[in-house]
Amino acid sequence: MMRRSFQVAARLGHRCILPRLDPAAAFGSSTDSLVSRFCPVKTDLKDYALPNASWCPDMLSLYQEFLEKTKSDGWVKLPSFQSNRDHIQGLKLPSGLVAASDKSDWRIFTRCIQVEGQGYEYVIFFHPFKKKSVCLFQPGPYLEGPPGFAHGGSLAAMMDETFSKTAYLAGEGLFTLNLNIRFKNLIPVGSLAVLNVQVEKIEDQKLYMSCIAQSRDQETVYAKSSGVFLQWQLEEESSPWSL
Amino acid sequence: MMRRSFQVAARLGHRCILPRLDPAAAFGSSTDSLVSRFCPVKTDLKDYALPNASWCPDMLSLYQEFLEKTKSDGWVKLPSFQSNRDHIQGLKLPSGLVAASDKSDWRIFTRCIQVEGQGYEYVIFFHPFKKKSVCLFQPGPYLEGPPGFAHGGSLAAMMDETFSKTAYLAGEGLFTLNLNIRFKNLIPVGSLAVLNVQVEKIEDQKLYMSCIAQSRDQETVYAKSSGVFLQWQLEEESSPWSL
Numbered sequence: 001m002m003r004r005s006f007q008v009a010a011r012l013g014h015r016c017i018l019p020r021l022d023p024a025a026a027f028g029s030s031t032d033s034l035v036s037r038f039c040p041v042k043t044d045l046k047d048y049a050l051p052n053a054s055w056c057p058d059m060l061s062l063y064q065e066f067l068e069k070t071k072s073d074g075w076v077k078l079p080s081f082q083s084n085r086d087h088i089q090g091l092k093l094p095s096g097l098v099a100a101s102d103k104s105d106w107r108i109f110t111r112c113i114q115v116e117g118q119g120y121e122y123v124i125f126f127h128p129f130k131k132k133s134v135c136l137f138q139p140g141p142y143l144e145g146p147p148g149f150a151h152g153g154s155l156a157a158m159m160d161e162t163f164s165k166t167a168y169l170a171g172e173g174l175f176t177l178n179l180n181i182r183f184k185n186l187i188p189v190g191s192l193a194v195l196n197v198q199v200e201k202i203e204d205q206k207l208y209m210s211c212i213a214q215s216r217d218q219e220t221v222y223a224k225s226s227g228v229f230l231q232w233q234l235e236e237e238s239s240p241w242s243l
Numbered sequence: 244m245m246r247r248s249f250q251v252a253a254r255l256g257h258r259c260i261l262p263r264l265d266p267a268a269a270f271g272s273s274t275d276s277l278v279s280r281f282c283p284v285k286t287d288l289k290d291y292a293l294p295n296a297s298w299c300p301d302m303l304s305l306y307q308e309f310l311e312k313t314k315s316d317g318w319v320k321l322p323s324f325q326s327n328r329d330h331i332q333g334l335k336l337p338s339g340l341v342a343a344s345d346k347s348d349w350r351i352f353t354r355c356i357q358v359e360g361q362g363y364e365y366v367i368f369f370h371p372f373k374k375k376s377v378c379l380f381q382p383g384p385y386l387e388g389p390p391g392f393a394h395g396g397s398l399a400a401m402m403d404e405t406f407s408k409t410a411y412l413a414g415e416g417l418f419t420l421n422l423n424i425r426f427k428n429l430i431p432v433g434s435l436a437v438l439n440v441q442v443e444k445i446e447d448q449k450l451y452m453s454c455i456a457q458s459r460d461q462e463t464v465y466a467k468s469s470g471v472f473l474q475w476q477l478e479e480e481s482s483p484w485s486l
Contacts, residue, residue, distance in 0.1 A: 085390050097389045097429075104384045105361070109394035112356055112385040118348070119355060141347045142355040145407070146340045147328050151352035152419040153403035157396025164388075164395075176395040180423040186340075 031128040034169050035076055038087065049080035049124065054117025058192040058216050059138050066125045066134065078124045078165060084108050094174075094232065110161045117190075118142045120154070124162055131170040135162040135195040137213070139187060149186035155193070155223055156181055159211050162197050163227040166209060170199045173207040173229030181225040191215075193222050205231040274371040277412050278319055281330065292323035292367065297360025301435040301459050302381050309368045309377065321367045321408060327351050337417075337475060353404045360433075361385045363397070367405055374413040378405040378438035380456075382430060392429035398436070398466055399424055402454050405440050406470040409452065413442045416450040416472030424468040434458075436465050448474040 051060055069075040081087055083106045113119025121138040137158050145151030160179055167173025187193045193213050200208045207229045213222040294303055312318040324330055326349045356362025364381040380401050388394030403422055410416025430436045436456050443451045450472045456465040 083387060083390075088390065097391065106387050106390070107385045109386045109388060109397045112362060142350040143352045144326060144349050145352060146417075147326075147331065147349070148340065151400065151403070152407075152422065153396075153400025154352045156399040156403060156422060157394065160394070160396035160399060174389075175429075176424075176426050178423075178425050179395065179399060180421075181419075182421050183419050186418075 031131075031170060034172070035126070035128055038169060039076060039079055043079070045079075045081045045086050047079040047081065048111050048114075049078065049122065052116045052121070054121060054138075054140070056138060056190060056192055059121070059136050062136055062192070062194070062216060063123060066136075070125070073127075074129055075125045075127050078126055078169075080108075080111065080123070082107055082111055082114075108161075109157060113140070113142050120158065122158060124165055126166060126169055128169070131166075131199040133162055133166040133195075133197040135197065137193045137195055138191065139189055139193070141189050144189060146186060148189055150189060150193075152181075152183055155183075155187065155213060156225075159195060159197075159213070159223075159225050160227070162195050163209050163211065163229065166197050166199065167207045167227070167229035171202045171207050172231050174232040175230045176227060177206065177230050178228040179225065180227075181223055183223045184221045185223075187213075187222050202231070207231065274374075274413060277415070278369070278371055281408075281412060282319060282322055286322075288322075288324045288329050290322040290324065291354050291357075292321065292365065295359045295364070297364060297381075297383070299381060299433060299435055302364070302379050305379055305435070305437065305459060306366060309379075313368070316370075317372055318368045318370050321369055321412075323351075323354065323366070325350055325354055325357075351404075352400060356383070356385050363401065365401060367408055369409060369412055371412070374409075374442040376405055376409040376438075376440040378440065380436045380438055381434065382432055382436070384432050387432060389429060391432055393432060393436075395424075395426055398426075398430065398456060399468075402438060402440075402456070402466075402468050403470070405438050406452050406454065406472065409440050409442065410450045410470070410472035414445045414450050415474050417475040418473045419470060420449065420473050421471040422468065423470075424466055426466045427464045428466075430456075430465050445474070450474065 051063060066075055067077065070077055085106055110120045110122065118140040119142045121140065122135055124133055124135045126133045135158065139150035139154055143150050143154040156179065159181065160176055164176065192215070194216055195211055195213045197209055197211045200210055209227045209229070211225045211227065214220060294306060309318055310320065313320055328349055353363045353365065361383040362385045364383065365378055367376055367378045369376045378401065382393035382397055386393050386397040399422065402424065403419055407419065437459055438454055438456045440452055440454045443453055452470045452472070454468045454470065457463060
């Protein structure tokens, strides 16, 4: 498998991570190779996107449905490790974004709470050919906003994370440029919200995506959103990393 | 102090929390009375919006600056309890949104991580007359997205929460209808982001707000956003609660 690195231009001293992109650059990694690097066959890392006792029956049964689809219908179940630092073992991010390793307990935001059922419970399935994702999301009582319901910000973060992983795997999109959410109904804590994400187009080094979050029976729409992500130029690993 | 309840129309059976508003209704509670109910002089509840050893020097010194402004310049430091269930002891939310009390450990999403410095560190100052807020936000390592930087979703949630408290206190806005964020730069974990929120207008029972998140020296803009919140009609407590 061809390994690649990222060409980045980051002014970390100014806390400025704006990339300088070459408009003529081509984006090289195929979705298949990105997915295979993202989903290691063997790893010692804990995958948090597996069923546990806190999952509600709706979440469990829909998980099983999609798991069946991974066998024949082209869907891929994405693993979810504690930190993006774990994911980049298979992915590689721009070197300017990899902070010096230390002993801190780093966690990706959507896995910040590790007590089963209390925070984020979710699993993302991705379809490389259709360039779409489905995220099964069950908010716990630590994600509360109005009493008994998920905080709007917790859904916003779940959408951003699902967009993010989809954008990277579908087209090397790495950074959120825009997130626009229209909230319709509140999600009761402990229930299932199904997020359907679709890549609408890839243009001018940007990925445009849409998302609808709704109940499993599709009778209740919780929110609709759109996201724009910036593609990141890939180069051969033999090229020098530019900072 | 006049106490009030909310008139709501919620179809919880369908998980639908769309309020049926009376277009002619007036919104009665003054900002002063809302603020005084929100900020109890004496309480046994822990206020998480107080300095701790994890706060960076920038956050500490700006906190002290705003604390001085609370004495003479009309700013109010908002307390931040573990759950909105604690805040509603002074506020009251629509009864349809108050889930039956149980022994769960409920937490407002932005206080979901209680280990100092690991998750959300923030404090919100509100100016009732100017209808604006300033949120001092320091993301910890559990809020990570790209290695070493805050997850975009964690900033989205912080903006939503600051909008939410501002909207309620400035004009009885309770529910996010729309959140639109344009991301500019990443926030390094452990550093300070200053969120300036302004109520732009109140029209047709909606509050329109803007936010800019930037470094303390204003040289780096992290993100700009707008939020629209729905006002909730208040009625005298003697009126029947309508569900």
